Amino acid sequence: MNGGMHTMASRQERATNGQAAFVGQPLTRTEDERFLRGKGVYVDDVKRPGMVHAVVIRSPMAHARITGIDASAALEAPGVLAVYTFKDIADRSTAIPIRLAPLPGFERYLQSALANDRVRYVGEPVAVVVAENRYLAEDACELVVIDYDPLEPVTSVEGAMADESLLFEENGTNVASHYEVSRGDVDRAFSEAEYTRKERFRCHRHSAVPLETRGLVAEWNASSQRLSIWGATKVTFFNRRALAPMLGLDVGQIDMIEVDVGGSFGVRGEFYPEDFLVPFAAMKLGRPVKWIEDRRENLMATNHSREMECELEIATRRDGTILGMRARLWSDLGAYVRTNGGVPLAKAAQLLPGPYRISDFHCESFALVTNKTPVGTYRGPGRYEANFFRERLFDMVAADLGIEPEVFRMKNLIRPEELPYEVGKLVTYVPTTQYDTGNYPDALKQALEAFGYEELKACRGRLIDGKLHGIGMACFVESSGGGPAESARIVVRGSNSFALYTGVSSSGQGHETVLAQILADELGIDPRCVEVFHGSTNHVEQGYGTFHSRAIVMGGSAVKCVAQKLLDGMADYAAARFGISRDAVSLRDGALWDAGTGTRLIGLDDLVRRAREGDASAAQALEAAGAFTNDKLTFSYGAHVTHVAVDPETAQVEVIRHVALEDIGRAINPLMVNGQTIGAAAQGIGATFLDQFVYDETGQLLTGSFADYLLPTSTEIGDIQAITLQDHPSKLNPLGAKGAGEGGIVATGAALANAVSDALRGLNVQITELPMSLNNLSRWIRQARNQ
Structure with a gap:
């Protein structure tokens, strides 16, 4: 991908020649025009012929056995098409899989799409009512009689550690995972310390609250045997892989279509129970089904995050030089392990040492289930918590030692000559890591x-x-910049029209603008000539989505690499057709040129016309696809x-x-x-x-x-x-x-x-x-x- 049209002007060369270099420019977002004009299309704007509406019945109990469900009255209500409970999905494997942070033991605490014999948090889905409209469905929910036998709830990490009331009796413990990570010799560091201090910290439970709540529209086409789902975002390819076996479909039978999204911050787009229930209902009924959660549902059913406690101990010299640190972390997972519920704990353990020279470190971590809403990631998962724990302790230590807080930090920050800095294997499921470049002081x-x-x-x-x-x-x-890869596809549609397809998704960050800037620089075109299509599974063969601040690191790099591949293809076409060296071919002003003679070879509009007329080599030159791969x-x-x-x-x-x-x-x-x-x-x-x-x-x-x-x-x-x-x-x-x-x-x-x-x-x-x-x-x- 990196060879090819060497005479193509680089970004710096174009800037020198008076041509715009768009990377690094503060361009206003192209997306904003449709948003400000009210032309955005969100999931609730999607309306399909014959569409019906689903409402989820959620548990009012934090911990209870389900002793009976009677939906007969609801089924007789006007406009009601179906009421689904666990018995309707019992023949399917609907345990929601782990996407990230597969900590040891987590596989025993997965959530099914509907509660079976027990509910474990307020808001857990117990049944789904589908009716001709949402109002009728909500009315029918009141007619479903569910009998509960209350059980003792677990509402704190202390209660979870005590195992007095078990959420999963078959597992015998509320400790979903317990592991230790370390680097260096922390016991030696503490034995040599002139000063130590230990404190206990707590970070509260909160989460993202996007302006737009979650929602889905699913439609099953029986004749083509294809399922279309609108409203999926963030990790559509993973969600498709998770959903397909639950429904007995091949992944190629499912199209997940990303529409505009009113915020995510980590909580939107993960695989939730509704991501199975809505398509399931659509296939069963043979009609499109829409589900939109209300704000109370959003607050009690969408992933929570952050709740964590930490016992942190530090060892230093009298002059403030840090010798070692050890920690114990307790993470409240809520009632189940969701797709990325282990990330906050795993990243908190990894980043507790922060940007400081702490060669000796040990952390013991406990992931605990309680009778609360399950957790996932929220913007900077584990980082917000770890930074609070560490930086509060640092101020206490600095005060004890009579050192100004900035002086204490400057003394211990990793210096630029020490980078790359070996972090060690502080996350159980990833290789040893290095801090790459920087100047922290x-x-x-x-x-x-x-x-x-x-x-x-x-x-x-x-x-x-x-x-x-x-x-x-x-x-x-x-x-x-989490890997392993990200994909892009570029299609030339004319001299001033380029389509860019990417596997990354967008929930309002502005990816359409930024990715167009990258492509514009690579091709020497105006960003306004680029239309960006993102997130949907029919855009590229494989995509990895948007999380871990990876969209530009991985997705943007994929665009840059695939743009070079496109240029290579056009150079090969022009060289073969016009009998010149491929290194002499350049792209400018909507045409391919012989840079040596200054001759215009062929316009892109003509190339597109040739492709439409059946010229296979022209068609091949107008499109390129590929991926950027990196595991660091x-x-x-x-x-x-x-x-x-x-x-x-x-x-x-x-x-x-x-x-x-x-x-x-x-x-x-x-x-x-x-x-x-x-x-x-x-x-x-x-x-x-x-x-x-x-x-x-x-x-x-x-x-x-x-x-x-x-x-x-x-x-x-x-x-x-x-x-x-x-x-x-x-x-x-x-x-x-x-x-x-x-x-x-x-x-x-x-x-x-x-x-x-x-x-x-x-x-x-x-x-x-x-x-x-x-x-x-x-x-x-x-x-x-x-x-």
Whole structure:
């Protein structure tokens, strides 16, 4: 893929000649025109002839045996076509498979599409009602009588570890997985330490709340024996492979069609029970079936995330040099292991050492099932949690040793001459990993300078106008660009028309714009000439989707490689047809040229016409497909610095300024990266103070509406400054790119907790758990005053 038309102008050469180089330019998003004009097509906009509607009946009990289901009255209700329960799918294997993080033991805790004899969380699907419209289906749900025999719920990691009430009696334990990872000799490090400290931390349960809730439309064509599904996203090819055997189909009989998506942040597009139930109903009834969840369903049934506890211990010298670290992690998985439920725990263990020189490290991890909604990934899974645990402990240690927090970090950050840095095998299911390129101390230095840290240090802990001021910081390193491969296909449709098909999916990030920029640079065309088609399974032979900040690292690199393959094909065609050297062929102004003589050989419109007339060699020259393959991760890195003011009487926290800096190697579109970072930081600020799923002791979700589950508005997030560095491109892909979009959230909890603790230092309030909600913070202040 990398040989071929060597005379084709490179990006730098075109820029020198006055031609636009689009990679690196802050172009506005091409997608926005249709969104702002109301022309986006979301799953609820999909309407098929004869379409009917499904509503899921969900368990009101956190833990109970199902002793009977009577759907007779519902089946007699007007417009009701079917009521499906577990007995209707009992002859099928509907256990939802693991996609990522196959930790040992997880295979024993999978979820079936419908509950059989037991329910294990509030919101678990028990039955599905299908009717002519949604209103009739919802009315019929009230007529289905389900008898439950309550069981003792497990609602905490302590309860899960005690195994007093078992979710899966046949397994004999609520510990779904227990494993240990390490590097170096941590016992030796602690034996040589001049100082140690151990603390227990807790990160709360919360998750993404996309503007658009989940939904699907499925249609079975009996004559062609094909199933079409609208609304799948993120990992459509995996979902198709998972669904096909459940329905007794070949994967080639299923088309998953990605429409516009109103946000994901990790939770949309994974394989959920409804991803089987809706197509199943469509095949059974022979009619298209639509399902759209309401907001309460979204809050209690879509993947939760983040709930994790950590016992973290550090060993240092008196001068602050870190010798070793050891940890124990407890992750609350909820009731079942979902497709990627182990990722937060696995990545937290891997990234607990962060960007620091900690050669001796050990972590023991417990993945636990409880009677809560199952978990998955949420933007920066495991990173947000690990950074909070580590960076809070670092501030405590620095205070104990009488060292300024920035000095402690600078002393221990991995230096550029130490990169690539061996991380070791800290994730059980992937090979040994290396941090690739970077300058971690310089990132912190630049963040502090942009923040004006030296000038603001004087306000730390001071009471100004009735508020205590504090400054916090946190450093991070972030893995991205997960392999093994990504695919692209390019079709020339005319001199000013190019179709780009990609295996990556989009949920609003702007991939259509960025991928067009990459292709435009490779072909020397205007990005507006490129139409991007993404996500759907009929675009490329194989795709891997969008997760782990991989869309540009992997998908963008695939576009770059396949573009070169297209140029090679056109060079071969022109050389054979016109009898010139293939190295003399160039593409410009919508035509192929002989660069040596300056002769125009053939226009792309003419080439397209020839292909339509049956010229096989012309048709072959107009299309190229291929993949970029890489099994090594890239690592972005950076620092957050934040300034808060805390009212000690009301516990209100004002975020005055928050700086989020990240080196992503190469920004294809700096404007979009800036927006992604600001949006991620806003999510992180909201998560740190507001977002929280709260359960009572019976396993009932108490924050199941926006009256209780609070989200940030512009008045809560403060002034956010995003700084994007491109100082150290990755050497692992042809773009030099690292992941972007998660670095803005991963250190927010850590930096903000350090800032609030800094403000309340005079009251001796130490933040060891999140969220810093009004209730929690006011309680901690009262407790500190009463000590």
